[in-house]
Amino acid sequence: MTEFIPPGTRFHALPSPFPMKRGGELRNARIAFETWGTLNAARDNAILIVTGLSPDAHAARNDANPEDGWWEAMLGPGKPIDTDRWFVVCVNSLGSCKGSTGPASINPETGQLYRLDFPELSIEDGADAAYQVVRGLGIDTLACIIGNSMGGMTALAYLLRHPGAAHTHINISGSAQALPFSIAIRSLQREAIRLDPNWNNGQYDDATYPESGMRMARKLGVITYRSALEWDGRFGRVRLESDRPDEDPFGLEFQVESYLEGHARRFVRRFDPNCYLYLSRSMDWFDLAEYAGGDAMQGLAKIRVDQALAIGASTDILFPLQQQEQIAEGLRLGGAQAEFLPLESPQGHDAFLVDIARFGPAVAGFLDKL
Amino acid sequence: MTEFIPPGTRFHALPSPFPMKRGGELRNARIAFETWGTLNAARDNAILIVTGLSPDAHAARNDANPEDGWWEAMLGPGKPIDTDRWFVVCVNSLGSCKGSTGPASINPETGQLYRLDFPELSIEDGADAAYQVVRGLGIDTLACIIGNSMGGMTALAYLLRHPGAAHTHINISGSAQALPFSIAIRSLQREAIRLDPNWNNGQYDDATYPESGMRMARKLGVITYRSALEWDGRFGRVRLESDRPDEDPFGLEFQVESYLEGHARRFVRRFDPNCYLYLSRSMDWFDLAEYAGGDAMQGLAKIRVDQALAIGASTDILFPLQQQEQIAEGLRLGGAQAEFLPLESPQGHDAFLVDIARFGPAVAGFLDKL
Structure with a gap:
């Protein structure tokens, strides 16, 4: 917005x-x-x-x-x-x-x-x-x-x-x-945003904002912006210090998950979702x-x-x-x-x-x- | 279910x-x-x-x-x-x-x-x-x-x-x-399922089923199961025969998107989402x-x-x-x-x-x- x-x-x-x-x-x-x-x-x-x-x-x-x-x-x-x-x-x-x-x-x-x-x-x-x-x-x-x-x-x-x-x-x-691999990644990022009910065909505001969709899109972005080789050395299998809370059995456990979450949190409210969709699609078309x-x-x-x-x-x-x-x-x-x-x-x-x-x-x- | x-x-x-x-x-x-x-x-x-x-x-x-x-x-x-x-x-x-x-x-x-x-x-x-x-x-x-x-x-x-x-x-x-790249991918797949409101903390049924989340998870799976090299030759930049319908400006346009959609459709109702979450997490832990x-x-x-x-x-x-x-x-x-x-x-x-x-x-x- x-x-x-x-x-x-x-x-x-x-x-x-x-x-x-x-x-x-x-x-x-x-x-x-x-x-x-x-x-x-x-x-x-x-x-x-x-x-x-x-x-x-x-x-x-x-x-x-x-x-x-x-x-x-x-x-x-x-x-x-x-x-x-x-x-x-x-x-x-x-x-x-x-x-x-x-x-x-x-x-x-x-x-x-x-x-x-x-x-x-x-x-x-x-x-x-x-x-x-x-x-x-x-x-x-x-x-x-x-x-x-x-x-x-x-x-x-x-x-x-x-x-x-x-x-x-x-x-x-x-x-x-x-080329198709990058098209596929971007298509999936756009789908994540569009699937968020708060996207609402582009008619969101700050109160009802497609935060989940943007978070998914950004995490997928970060995964494809870096490399497995780098992450093997950087994160390995290191776990977060706190244990997973019992109430969220599928919550964050590994450092790499926390890293993605941090990247996503810094991004989702700092980039407009519709702009993201437009720019992303423009790359597919190029x-x-x-x-x-x-x-x-x-x-x-x-x-x-x-x-x-x-x-x-x-x-x-x-x-x-x-x-x-x-x-x-x-x-x-x-x-x-x-x-x-x-x-x-x-x-x-x-x-x-x-x-x-x-x-x-x-x-x-x-x-x-x- | x-x-x-x-x-x-x-x-x-x-x-x-x-x-x-x-x-x-x-x-x-x-x-x-x-x-x-x-x-x-x-x-x-x-x-x-x-x-x-x-x-x-x-x-x-x-x-x-x-x-x-x-x-x-x-x-x-x-x-x-x-x-x-x-x-x-x-x-x-x-x-x-x-x-x-x-x-x-x-x-x-x-x-x-x-x-x-x-x-x-x-x-x-x-x-x-x-x-x-x-x-x-x-x-x-x-x-x-x-x-x-x-x-x-x-x-x-x-x-x-x-x-x-x-x-x-x-x-x-x-x-x-x-290793962390595969953990990151699987973590994101699980997040897609868990974010689907129909997942409902595992309490879904056939009528309210986390189909969107499963579709996202499966598409991301298929992207990481194949390779850019294969898709360059297989799909290139070939577009679908039908034009994008005007009412969905971000809909499927390229063959590779349709391929992912087809894979997802064949999968989402043929694999239980909770089973998917459990098996996926078991790999991260191994x-x-x-x-x-x-x-x-x-x-x-x-x-x-x-x-x-x-x-x-x-x-x-x-x-x-x-x-x-x-x-x-x-x-x-x-x-x-x-x-x-x-x-x-x-x-x-x-x-x-x-x-x-x-x-x-x-x-x-x-x-x-x-």
């Missing part, structure tokens, strides 16, 4: 109407963004970051907001994305609830929340909206566009639909099309093959960038390494100097958020050579 | 009372089983099969039931488990609802269904119950015990708790202890390390068999290959001639059920040499 907007967030008004790929349009829509560093006079040192499903635009601390961001270790002065050199922009995705317009926003035509009246959302819409922010900042061509997870899809859509919009690209744990007669590799080959890096984690079950390998190969077909860099990280899909020891040098190594 | 007993099922009455590992006891309990082939005069050609969570005892067609069983391609005359040579017994697990006593059975002390009054169920209880069936058939020592998935746990418990009970062992996609000061490998080393084979699928995310490798290594420490045979099967945990081209020769190769 509520939008969750970090302090210091800035906003860019989208052209009104803003047309959506699958039909319909938005009026008076906006994109939340933040920036770091300084745009130079030549306006050629700009980097755009497009995010995964849930993050806001606050990737790292900045003058407007001194709180740590979700990619704090990656972004800042002297960090892999060095804000002493680069002017960095991070946008909150269109359709999200962290300041950008989405299903939890007011529909100006009715004065009510959009909820399910929000038009069908595609990854491409998010890419087009991010493009407007960049242009609004006076940037013609990005030095680099960096996308991770869902943002890896968004970045590819951005590059394909806006030729010449970026010189280089780093794709992190992304993919050129959704397929660069649509742009090249059904061949995702040829869709990638239509993208024009000078240099690219595709990286991912060997333990990622949601966006497996083959998908980043395909991205590098497809971009090479399009003429890019593109490298595929598989990282032996135990932390699964989320490794780019936490395994900075591996992902940091990969990103820095690419950017430092530009 | 209902028990689902294939025609021709036989029953063995357990000693009454039958003590349970974690406390409590069962009275007048029984185990459902079927047999194939003929026990020879020396009574030394018997093989016991212990199963995964959901199968009944009808592993293959036999005189009592001509319907195909769940392991039809593996078991029969001239098949990998050759019933012209072996006398084969398959039991339905204690705690299940396919003829063996479980939470969906009548509690003789109350005349009501056990439901959550069933004592806490351990893998070891299932092993002890299966042992009683074998002894009841006049068999002192099995030629081989074969366990797959949960049955791989049951077989190890059987061997550890009943020294000399089997000469050899085939462990298929099993494990010596539950840990051979309990028998050896916290070291699973040393727990395995306490098992005495002459020869063993541990096999699994490279794409299994639920019982990953390292667990079968550990079993072979541990049994070798115990003095067995034990082989670990990883199979490059794309079908994930369920490969032993469907990839008979790989699993059949592995099983036959072991048994034929005995």
Whole structure:
């Protein structure tokens, strides 16, 4: 219900109407963004970051907001994305609830929340909206566009639909099309939310909120964002200190269960369920093959960038390494100097958020050579 | 609510009372089983099969039931488990609802269904119950015990708790202890059932049945029983023929979603939810390390068999290959001639059920040499 907007967030008004790929349009829509560093006079040192499903635009601390961001270790002065050199922009995705317009926003035509009246959302819409922010900042061509997870899809859509919009690209744990295992996981997450009676076809409020459905969806998310290998070492079979209470014979017993519960509790009231459904579905729909007669590799080959890096984690079950390998190969077909860099990280899909020891040098190594 | 007993099922009455590992006891309990082939005069050609969570005892067609069983391609005359040579017994697990006593059975002390009054169920209880069936058939020592998935746990418990009970062992996609990724998945499956208001703390009936919870649990099961690799080839991004109906914007769209829905529909009313909860939890609890000061490998080393084979699928995310490798290594420490045979099967945990081209020769190769 509520939008969750970090302090210091800035906003860019989208052209009104803003047309959506699958039909319909938005009026008076906006994109939340933040920036770091300084745009130079030549306006050629700009980097755009497009995010995964849930993050806001606050990737790292900045003058407007001194709180740590979700990619704090990656972004800042002297960090892999060095804000002493680069002017960095991070946008909150269109359709999200962290300041950008989405299903939890007011529909100006009715004065009510959009909820399910929000038009069908595609990854491409998010890419087009991010493009407007960049242009609004006076940037013609990005030095680099960096996308991770869902943002890896968004970045590819951005590059394909806006030729010449970026010189280089780093794709992190992304993919050129959704494949059935990840579709199945996301479909089940959406089903969990929709099955919650409190979801009520999108007509919930804070008092009757689909908390159980969101909890299930988030737990399944966290399971697929990490890896069995990491958890073997991290949790093993360690049990919680307190015994299971007799009144709940199927209650939490193992540390790993408590870990999931904690993650879920922190999430369920901090992300709007309808926004979750829309963004989740947009990933299922994403397929660069649509742009090249059904061949995702040829869709990638239509993208024009000078240099690219595709990286991912060997333990990622949601966006497996083959998908980043395909991205590098497809971009090479399009003429890019593109490298595929598989990282032996135990932390699964989320490794780019936490395994900075591996992902940091990969990103820095690419950017430092530009 | 209902028990689902294939025609021709036989029953063995357990000693009454039958003590349970974690406390409590069962009275007048029984185990459902079927047999194939003929026990020879020396009574030394018997093989016991212990199963995964959901199968009944009808592993293959036999005189009592001509319907195909769940392991039809593996078991029969001239098949990998050759019933012209072996006398084969398959039991339905204690705690299940396919003829063996479980939470969906009548509690003789109350005349009501056990439901959550069933004592806490351990893998070891299932092993002890299966042992009683074998002894009841006049068999002192099995030629081989074969366990797959949960049955791989049951077989190890059987061997550890009943020294000399089997000469050899085939462990298929099993494990010596539950690890956190699989615990997390099963915990979430149980949560889905328990969250369904119709579960009602186990007090459901056919009219108010936790169908949604069971559907979620089953879909998550199927996702983790197969593999992304298989589904890429099998489903890709193929969509259902009918468009999504307008009234359900988040309804089924992709073939993989319809596949999961079909699996779930076939399962939810054919397996008792309370039995599911009990069996699922018993897997989380299973840990051979309990028998050896916290070291699973040393727990395995306490098992005495002459020869063993541990096999699994490279794409299994639920019982990953390292667990079968550990079993072979541990049994070798115990003095067995034990082989670990990883199979490059794309079908994930369920490969032993469907990839008979790989699993059949592995099983036959072991048994034929005995």
